[in-house]
Amino acid sequence: MKTSIYSIKFFGLLLTCLLTINVFANQSNEQAQQDDGRVSTPSEIEEYILHHLKDSHGFHLVSYTNDAGERVHVGFPLPVIVYGNDGFTTFMSSEFHHDSEGKVIVEKNGSRFVNYHSKIYELEEGATELVFDEAHHPVNASKPLDLSITKSVFGILVVGLLMLWWFSSLARQYKKRSIPKGFGRVLEPLVIYVRDEIARPNIGEKKYRKFTGYLLTVFFFIWILNLIGLTPLGFNVTGQIAVTAALAVLTLIIYVFSGNKDFWGHIFWMPGVPILIRPILAVIELVGTLIIKPFSLLVRLFANISAGHIILMSLIAIMINLKADLTPVGSTALSFVLSLFISVIELLVAFLQAYIFTMLSALFIGMAVAEHDHDHEHDAHGNEIPDAEDIRENFI
Amino acid sequence: METMIPNLVGAGIIVIGAGLGLGKIGGSAMEAIARQPEAANKIQTAMIIIAALLEGLAFGALFLGK
Numbered sequence: 001m002k003t004s005i006y007s008i009k010f011f012g013l014l015l016t017c018l019l020t021i022n023v024f025a026n027q028s029n030e031q032a033q034q035d036d037g038r039v040s041t042p043s044e045i046e047e048y049i050l051h052h053l054k055d056s057h058g059f060h061l062v063s064y065t066n067d068a069g070e071r072v073h074v075g076f077p078l079p080v081i082v083y084g085n086d087g088f089t090t091f092m093s094s095e096f097h098h099d100s101e102g103k104v105i106v107e108k109n110g111s112r113f114v115n116y117h118s119k120i121y122e123l124e125e126g127a128t129e130l131v132f133d134e135a136h137h138p139v140n141a142s143k144p145l146d147l148s149i150t151k152s153v154f155g156i157l158v159v160g161l162l163m164l165w166w167f168s169s170l171a172r173q174y175k176k177r178s179i180p181k182g183f184g185r186v187l188e189p190l191v192i193y194v195r196d197e198i199a200r201p202n203i204g205e206k207k208y209r210k211f212t213g214y215l216l217t218v219f220f221f222i223w224i225l226n227l228i229g230l231t232p233l234g235f236n237v238t239g240q241i242a243v244t245a246a247l248a249v250l251t252l253i254i255y256v257f258s259g260n261k262d263f264w265g266h267i268f269w270m271p272g273v274p275i276l277i278r279p280i281l282a283v284i285e286l287v288g289t290l291i292i293k294p295f296s297l298l299v300r301l302f303a304n305i306s307a308g309h310i311i312l313m314s315l316i317a318i319m320i321n322l323k324a325d326l327t328p329v330g331s332t333a334l335s336f337v338l339s340l341f342i343s344v345i346e347l348l349v350a351f352l353q354a355y356i357f358t359m360l361s362a363l364f365i366g367m368a369v370a371e372h373d374h375d376h377e378h379d380a381h382g383n384e385i386p387d388a389e390d391i392r393e394n395f396i
Numbered sequence: 397m398e399t400m401i402p403n404l405v406g407a408g409i410i411v412i413g414a415g416l417g418l419g420k421i422g423g424s425a426m427e428a429i430a431r432q433p434e435a436a437n438k439i440q441t442a443m444i445i446i447a448a449l450l451e452g453l454a455f456g457a458l459f460l461g462k
Contacts, residue, residue: 197441296453303455352444359448360448
């Protein structure tokens with residue numbers, strides 16, 4: 001028994017070290033190698049970080065300048081699917097040759113496409129270059145409907161398939177044995193943790209079963225995507241506001257459609273307050289329920305993950321910014337220590353944000369489906385008349 | 397750069413407010429756990445929820461001000 005605890009601890013420690021050093025080594029590699037070519041001034045580093053925070057049409061791992069003085073980009077492409085003026089067009093993003101300045105023109109089925117800051121534009125007849133007006137709208141190009149498998153879409157699909165595989169095989173194991181084996185042994189305590197510590201206390205003993213599926217899905221989805229965001233592949237899925245917005249809207253839909261009579265009653269006609277205040281409270285409650293709750297959910301996740309990525313990359317950029325002051329070895333050592341420290345914190349944040357999103361979703365759903373144990377009688381002014389049970393409770 | 401100054405001062409004020417709030421939450425939770433160590437789990441959960449709500453507010457303000 002004792003050895004198993006030690007081996008779990010050792011495994012955890014090993015995983016932590018591997019993951020964080022990996023992040024550090026690869027990302028810094030990328031930056032250090034860009035140093036002799038492009039990324040050398042603070043403004044270029046800022047541009048590089050902002051580029052990382054956005055979604056892109058392909059993976060970009062390492063860039064370096066070869067002996068002939070050319071920039072070489074290493075990565076792998078993803079399919080681009082756009083619906084433009086001539087219907088659907090499909091090609092691989094490698095045809096852009098890692099260009100995101102709108103310089104490389106891809107010609108397919110008579111339409112010509114350019115990639116400008118990770119957005120795809122379709123050039124009009126005769127245009128050879130993307131031209132913007134003062135309001136930054138393109139003059140000679142239109143924006144097609146972009147249904148590409150981008151980096152974030154790819155990440156979501158991979159995590160979806162992984163979860164389908166892990167959890168369906170875990171579920172199948174219970175038909176044969178009561179204790180799962182293999183990777184299921186890692187997942188089972190987490191599933192039970194979400195069920196017993198998040199769903200059950202917040203939603204209530206009677207109704208938690210119906211919502212546990214959603215909460216588990218959301219918990220593992222966010223957690224795994226957060227962790228993937230810390231690998232050198234450069235995913236930033238949960239730092240995309242569209243992704244977190246979609247998750248928050250799912251929670252909104254669930255608690256709006258499962259809200260019971262009491263929930264809506266307390267929103268539109270709050271019992272126990274003077275009549276004149278009730279319409280004002282109804283407006284406040286409605287805005288709070290339909291807008292502020294999902295908004296706080298989506299902004300929290302988005303802001304935390306983006307902030308984490310910005311801090312991590314800024315600390316790595318110390319290596320380049322302070323190279324002149326601290327010598328290359330000194331700046332690298334400083335950057336190593338700081339980014340290792342932040343990486344470990346980010347591992348914690350990855351779990352914490354998944355936990356908080358799930359916890360607050362459970363709390364909001366719990367508020368919507370809560371049932372009152374017994375109805376209070378109300379007097380003519382809407383004030384509650386305490387019954388015998390209340391009085392007894394208050395005295396005890 | 398000069399146009400950035402109000403934003404930066406605003407961000408500072410937000411962080412001061414959030415820091416005070418988090419300090420109060422953390423301090424009260426510590427006190428509560430010291431008084432009733434057996435309720436530590438419940439107190440921690442409540443603490444994390446309130447901290448998360450406060451953090452959401454602070455981040456919202458930072459992003460709106462950006």
